[in-house]
Amino acid sequence: MSATPARDASQSDAFAQLLRGSLLPTAVAGLVCVVVGLFSSPKAAWSAALGAAIVIFFFSLTLLVMKRTADLPPTTTMMIVMATYTFKVLVLGVVMFALRDVTWASGYAIGLSVTICAVVWLFFEMRAYKRLRIFAYDPDGAASLEAPSDREPRDEQ
Numbered sequence: 725m726s727a728t729p730a731r732d733a734s735q736s737d738a739f740a741q742l743l744r745g746s747l748l749p750t751a752v753a754g755l756v757c758v759v760v761g762l763f764s765s766p767k768a769a770w771s772a773a774l775g776a777a778i779v780i781f782f783f784s785l786t787l788l789v790m791k792r793t794a795d796l797p798p799t800t801t802m803m804i805v806m807a808t809y810t811f812k813v814l815v816l817g818v819v820m821f822a823l824r825d826v827t828w829a830s831g832y833a834i835g836l837s838v839t840i841c842a843v844v845w846l847f848f849e850m851r852a853y854k855r856l857r858i859f860a861y862d863p864d865g866a867a868s869l870e871a872p873s874d875r876e877p878r879d880e881q
Contacts, residue, residue: 741856754775769833
C-alpha cells in the first residue's frame, strides 16, 4: 500500500498545521516566562528562555519524526516514535543532571518554564489536531460492515 502524492501533501499540511498551531502559542508562553523571570533576575530570565527552547526543540522533533514516519506501517511508526521519546527523556535527564550545580542558571526558572511551555504546547497541539478533523476510519473507503452484493455468499458448514 503506497501513499499517493495527494495523501503525502495532506499529511505534510497536517503536520505543518500542528506545528503552526502549537509553536506560536508556546513561543509566546516562553516569552512571558522570560519577562516574568526578568522581574526576578537576569539569571532567571535566561533560564526561562533555556527551558522554553528545550520544550520547543523536543516537541518539534517529535512532530518531525512523526511526519517522516507517517507512511510506514503503524507498528514501525510507533516503535520509532517511542524510541525518539526514550531518547528525548534520556537527553533531558542528562541536561538536567549537567545543569544541577551550575551557577549561571536557575533550576526553578527552567523547571517552571518547561512545565508551562509543555502544557501550552500540548493544549494547542490537541486543539490544532481537533481542527484537522482527521477521521479514524475512511468514510469513502471500500471497507464496510455489510457484505458487498456482488460477492457470492460463503458456504457455511
